[in-house]
Amino acid sequence: MPDSRTYVALTAPSVQVVVAVDGGVPRIAYWGLPLPDDTDLAELDRATEPATPQGGLDRAPRLTLLPEQGRGSFAAPGIVGHRVGQPWSAVLATVRTERTPTGLTWAGADPTSGLDVQLVLDLDPSGVLSIAASVTNTGETDYTVERLAPTLTLPTSAQEVLTLAGRWSKEFQVQRQPLVTGAIVRENARGRTSHESSPTMFAGTTGFGETHGEVVGVHLAWSGNHLLRAERLPDGRGYVQAAELLQFGEVVLTPGETYASPTAHAVYSATGLTAASQVFHAFVRSMPGHPTAPRKVLLNTWEAVYFDHDVAGLKQLADRAAEIGVERFVLDDGWFRGRDDDTTSLGDWYVDERKYPDGLGALVEHVRGLGLEFGLWVEPEMVNPDSDLYRAHPDWAIAVVGHPEVLARHQLVLDLANPDAFAYLLERLDHLLTEFAIGYVKWDMNRDLLQAQVHRQTVALYALLDELGRRHPEVEIESCSSGGARIDLGILRRTRRVWTSDCNDALERQLIQRGCSYIVPPELMGAHIGPTTSHTTGRVHTLAFRAATAFFGHFGLEWDVSSASDAERDGLAEIIRLHQRFRPLLHTGRVVRGDHPDPAALVHGVVATDGSEAVFAYVQLQTSDPTVPRLVQLPGLDPHRTYRVERLALPGEEAARQKHPPPWYATGLALSGAVLGRSGLALAVHDPESATLLHLLAEQDASVSG
Ligand code: DGJ
Numbered sequence: 001m002p003d004s005r006t007y008v009a010l011t012a013p014s015v016q017v018v019v020a021v022d023g024g025v026p027r028i029a030y031w032g033l034p035l036p037d038d039t040d041l042a043e044l045d046r047a048t049e050p051a052t053p054q055g056g057l058d059r060a061p062r063l064t065l066l067p068e069q070g071r072g073s074f075a076a077p078g079i080v081g082h083r084v085g086q087p088w089s090a091v092l093a094t095v096r097t098e099r100t101p102t103g104l105t106w107a108g109a110d111p112t113s114g115l116d117v118q119l120v121l122d123l124d125p126s127g128v129l130s131i132a133a134s135v136t137n138t139g140e141t142d143y144t145v146e147r148l149a150p151t152l153t154l155p156t157s158a159q160e161v162l163t164l165a166g167r168w169s170k171e172f173q174v175q176r177q178p179l180v181t182g183a184i185v186r187e188n189a190r191g192r193t194s195h196e197s198s199p200t201m202f203a204g205t206t207g208f209g210e211t212h213g214e215v216v217g218v219h220l221a222w223s224g225n226h227l228l229r230a231e232r233l234p235d236g237r238g239y240v241q242a243a244e245l246l247q248f249g250e251v252v253l254t255p256g257e258t259y260a261s262p263t264a265h266a267v268y269s270a271t272g273l274t275a276a277s278q279v280f281h282a283f284v285r286s287m288p289g290h291p292t293a294p295r296k297v298l299l300n301t302w303e304a305v306y307f308d309h310d311v312a313g314l315k316q317l318a319d320r321a322a323e324i325g326v327e328r329f330v331l332d333d334g335w336f337r338g339r340d341d342d343t344t345s346l347g348d349w350y351v352d353e354r355k356y357p358d359g360l361g362a363l364v365e366h367v368r369g370l371g372l373e374f375g376l377w378v379e380p381e382m383v384n385p386d387s388d389l390y391r392a393h394p395d396w397a398i399a400v401v402g403h404p405e406v407l408a409r410h411q412l413v414l415d416l417a418n419p420d421a422f423a424y425l426l427e428r429l430d431h432l433l434t435e436f437a438i439g440y441v442k443w444d445m446n447r448d449l450l451q452a453q454v455h456r457q458t459v460a461l462y463a464l465l466d467e468l469g470r471r472h473p474e475v476e477i478e479s480c481s482s483g484g485a486r487i488d489l490g491i492l493r494r495t496r497r498v499w500t501s502d503c504n505d506a507l508e509r510q511l512i513q514r515g516c517s518y519i520v521p522p523e524l525m526g527a528h529i530g531p532t533t534s535h536t537t538g539r540v541h542t543l544a545f546r547a548a549t550a551f552f553g554h555f556g557l558e559w560d561v562s563s564a565s566d567a568e569r570d571g572l573a574e575i576i577r578l579h580q581r582f583r584p585l586l587h588t589g590r591v592v593r594g595d596h597p598d599p600a601a602l603v604h605g606v607v608a609t610d611g612s613e614a615v616f617a618y619v620q621l622q623t624s625d626p627t628v629p630r631l632v633q634l635p636g637l638d639p640h641r642t643y644r645v646e647r648l649a650l651p652g653e654e655a656a657r658q659k660h661p662p663p664w665y666a667t668g669l670a671l672s673g674a675v676l677g678r679s680g681l682a683l684a685v686h687d688p689e690s691a692t693l694l695h696l697l698a699e700q701d702a703s704v705s706g
Contacts, residue, residue, distance in 0.1 A: 009035075162175070162202040192486050201228045321370075346382040447482075510602060596632065597630050615693060
């Protein structure tokens with residue numbers, strides 16, 4: 001019935017999404033580069049209507065934003081739920097369609113199933129397509145929601161899927177799989193975003209790279225359980241779904257109640273993964289509260305002192321930190337009553353009078369007196385059984401009565417949906433932020449949550465963060481979860497930094513940060529120089545390699561710099577100055593990653609949005625097969641501008657690690673962005689686990705940062 005269909009074209013500079021709306025759930029008729037203005041959308045849609053295969057249904061339905069089994073779709077249903085087993089498949093008819101300035105709202109109903117459904121689509125100017133769905137129970141009995149999964153039809157070229165896997169201290173590891181017939185499913189039921197599965201999936205042309213291939217990406221902005229599914233159907237069509245993973249009976253709607261899905265964000269790129277992640281970055285940078293002031297260089301006390309809080313020692317640490325240019329001092333775990341190790345006291349959010357006989361205020365004022373901002377670590381959602389809070393309110397912890405408690409890091413999770421527990425935490429956090437001049441909070445969360453109440457826990461967590469944000473809008477919150485187990489765009493709406501990983505080993509960090517950078521722009525990605533010998537791996541790295549690795553992110557130190565040598569402190573001071581000089585560029589520019597042909601090396605960088613300047617890193621992960629580095633192509637530069645190229649020497653970069661420099665090192669170079677991108681640069685021979693930073697300045701702007 002082509003004449004009852006309408007088409008809505010949502011357009012951003014780099015992408016167009018054509019949505020077809022007829023009598024039922026809308027569908028994506030086209031998702032790709034913008035089409036010519038005079039495109040006949042009905043004809044486009046007609047051209048892509050598949051033939052009906054033999055041996056199946058008389059008429060195969062099109063793939064919609066919520067596939068319905070009741071209409072004959074064999075894709076995973078977009079809406080799954082029931083009333084004690086009946087009815088199991090919704091069939092939705094359009095009630096209303098409304099065009100919004102940059103999107104579309106669609107309302108549908110299935111009176112037989114007693115459901116109203118709403119879909120809200122929006123195409124942000126950055127090119128991110130956001131889809132949120134909700135379902136309301138219009139029946140007279142309870143309705144159990146098991147899945148509400150916005151579904152996007154994949155471009156026909158999508159043949160390979162990239163997901164991000166990992167574990168504690170090794171997050172965001174890239175894995176690729178061919179998308180053959182069947183499904184690739186990533187399920188996370190750990191009760192937090194997780195180390196193991198980022199809610200992010202890319203699908204593209206076989207072998208898509210950083211700078212080539214058609215790629216789409218989907219990310220679920222949610223800090224609880226998730227389900228991502230890419231599937232190739234037997235008829236060849238492909239789709240991708242992103243949903244909250246609900247446990248059985250977790251969401252039961254009483255009559256009139258509504259369940260809202262987390263928002264799925266989707267990007268398209270005709271030119272590879274880098275451009276796709278640049279769209280995510282532009283979107284994140286446009287979110288309310290995104291930091292615009294220079295990102296303060298911080299010192300975090302964790303790997304410096306752990307639980308050993310001695311006020312004199314901490315003051316000395318702050319003194320040394322201030323001398324070398326640190327701008328924020330973050331007091332990590334160990335400051336509250338009885339917290340001498342990780343077995344006890346979570347929940348008792350009162351300053352430990354034994355460790356801080358003059359109160360925490362004395363340290364706060366000392367730090368602030370040095371000109372540094374003060375930051376404080378908390379882990380509000382948790383409680384140790386060995387704590388005053390648990391002894392007073394054992395019922396506030398999430399547990400199944402009659403089942404054994406499952407501990408992780410000796411702790412349990414507080415039920416934030418319990419109004420008393422919520423009120424206690426809000427009062428304690430509000431009190432700390434009111435009593436002390438705290439500019440920054442590191443909000444940690446150190447265990448998985450096993451029970452089937454992750455949905456309401458996540459909603460309550462967001463409410464707690466939102467309320468604190470309202471009361472203390474000036475306080476910056478970092479999202480930490482045993483490192484990078486809570487990194488997603490849901491938490492990033494409420495926080496302004498993520499602790500990327502507990503691993504400060506620069507070698508591991510290179511790949512962790514690269515994977516994280518598919519979604520998170522560098523100014524939000526916590527990156528620290530740790531001690532010479534990594535505490536998580538035992539590897540030893542030069543200061544230069546550690547510095548080059550932390551350089552691009554939200555930079556910090558996590559090291560007892562009061563026990564570092566004078567030479568090391570001088571080196572740190574120099575690195576901090578260099579980072580401060582470049583951070584306006586690093587934290588606003590476009591992140592680029594190269595398709596370097598040598599698997600033993602990585603290339604990445606940041607190019608100013610106006611193309612005037614760039615910083616690149618060549619990173620030697622391990623020994624290469626060739627005797628000298630393969631020519632390094634520098635992507636993302638303005639092809640029409642000439643750049644002066646020079647090495648940014650880092651302190652502690654022993655000559656021995658940069659052997660046999662090519663001739664251009666002596667004088668620098670001047671070449672166009674086109675040549676640097678296509679032909680490439682020769683570099684010195686690198687030892688494994690070393691890096692070279694390059695600075696490029698477009699010639700007419702030679703004064704910009706010199
Ligand atoms: C886990 C975090 O990731 C670390 O940085 C540190 O804050 C510890 N928790 C403290 O217990």
